[in-house]
Amino acid sequence: DADVTQTPRNRxxxxxxxxMLECSQTKGHDRMYWYRQDPxxxxxxxxxxxxxxxxxxGEISDGYSVSRxxxxxxxxxxxxxxxxxxxxxxxxxxxxxxxxxxxFGPGTRLTVL
Amino acid sequence: xxxxxxxxSQVPVFEEAPxxxxxxxxxxxxxxxxxxxxxxxxxxxxxxxxxxxSTLVESINGFEAEFNKxxxxxxxxxxxxxxxxTAEYFCAVSASGGYTGKLIFGQGTTLQVKP
Numbered sequence: 001d002a003d004v005t006q007t008p009r010n011r012x013x014x015x016x017x018x019x020m021l022e023c024s025q026t027k028g029h030d031r032m033y034w035y036r037q038d039p040x041x042x043x044x045x046x047x048x049x050x051x052x053x054x055x056x057x058g059e060i061s062d063g064y065s066v067s068r069x070x071x072x073x074x075x076x077x078x079x080x081x082x083x084x085x086x087x088x089x090x091x092x093x094x095x096x097x098x099x100x101x102x103x104f105g106p107g108t109r110l111t112v113l
Numbered sequence: 114x115x116x117x118x119x120x121x122s123q124v125p126v127f128e129e130a131p132x133x134x135x136x137x138x139x140x141x142x143x144x145x146x147x148x149x150x151x152x153x154x155x156x157x158x159x160x161x162x163x164x165x166x167s168t169l170v171e172s173i174n175g176f177e178a179e180f181n182k183x184x185x186x187x188x189x190x191x192x193x194x195x196x197x198x199t200a201e202y203f204c205a206v207s208a209s210g211g212y213t214g215k216l217i218f219g220q221g222t223t224l225q226v227k228p
Contacts, residue, residue, distance in 0.1 A: 004156075031214055040122065042203060042220040043157075050214060058215075090156055099164055100145055100207040100216055104156035 003027045004105035006091050012111045019078045021108050023091030031094040032074040033102065034058075034066060036087040043090065049074055050096065081112040115140040115206045119219035127227050128196055134189040134222045136178075136204030146187040147205040147216065148178055157203065163187065164209070174198075199226045 004025045013019050023032065030051050035043040035058075045058030047066040055068060063085060067075045078085055088109050092102040120135040138144065145164050149157040161172040168180040178189045187204060204219040 033215075040220060042119075043218040045215060048215065092157075094214070096214075099162070100214060101147070101159060101162060102216055104149075104158070106156045 004091060004093055004103055006089075006105040006108050008108060009106065010109045012113065013081055014113050015082055017081050017112075019081050019110065021076045021089055021091075021110070023074045023076070023105055025072050025091075025093045025103075025105075027093050027103060028071075029093035029103070030071065030096045032068065033092040033094070034064075034074065034076045035090045035092065036060070036085075037090060037107075038087050046076065046089075078110075078112075081110075083112045086110060086112045115144065115208060115217045117204050117206050117217055117219035119202075119204055119222045121222050122220065123223045123225065125225045125227060126194055129193050131192050132190065132194050132198075132224065134202050134204075134224065136187045136189065136219060138185050138187065138204070138206045140185075140206060140208065143209045145207045145209045146178075146180060147207075148172075148176070148187070148189050149203045149205060149218075151201045151203065151221075153200070160189075160202070194224070194226050196226050196228060198224060200224060 007022045033048045034046040049055045049068045065077045091105040094102045116139045118137045126132045147162045148160040150160045151157045161170045163180045171177045176191045205216040
């Protein structure tokens with residue numbers, strides 16, 4: 001089984017709908033991250049969490065919210081989806097050991113019509 | 114704060130030719146440096162990283178990168194590429210001293226290996 005899983009893998013939705021993307025990990029890592037990937041822009045950090053009670057905004061958090069339900073689960077929500085949130089979303093994990101190496105899930109392709 | 118610039122968005126190359134993917138970074142503090150690879154329809158995988166020590170680091174599949182502090186670069190090289198190396202490559206940096214726990218990624222370089 002994969003260490004970092006994301007559900008769903010693909011999602012098509014309409015403008016104004018609420019969407020939740022889920023991430024689970026079996027690596028036992030404390031730190032979890034949500035990124036979006038757009039062509040030509042690389043990966044941009046949306047939110048990150050260093051433990052269940054420590055959640056931080058990244059560089060592009062507007063329009064998104066997160067929930068860290070447990071050490072192993074980190075969900076990303078789009079409260080009211082808009083077309084420019086169409087992107088590939090990645091979850092990643094890391095230890096708190098201090099080298100910042102991150103381990104990525106397979107991604108969720110989200111299309112907002 | 115840190116930033117990363119990958120100087121080429123696409124690099125086409127023929128199979129068995131050498132390749133260099135360029136990465137420059139900016140930081141006022143010491144850094145860790147990373148190269149990640151993304152194969153089609155997959156997530157990112159760590160290819161190699163520089164944390165400290167020898168400035169030349171290698172991956173298990175023949176890639177190498179050299180940390181050049183004076184030129185603030187971390188270019189990725191392979192002497193002979195294969196079709197299977199076709200992928201998108203991302204350079205990333207983090208602050209080693211302050212340990213922000215965050216990676217800053219470059220824009221990515223698509224390596225296209227042609228037969």
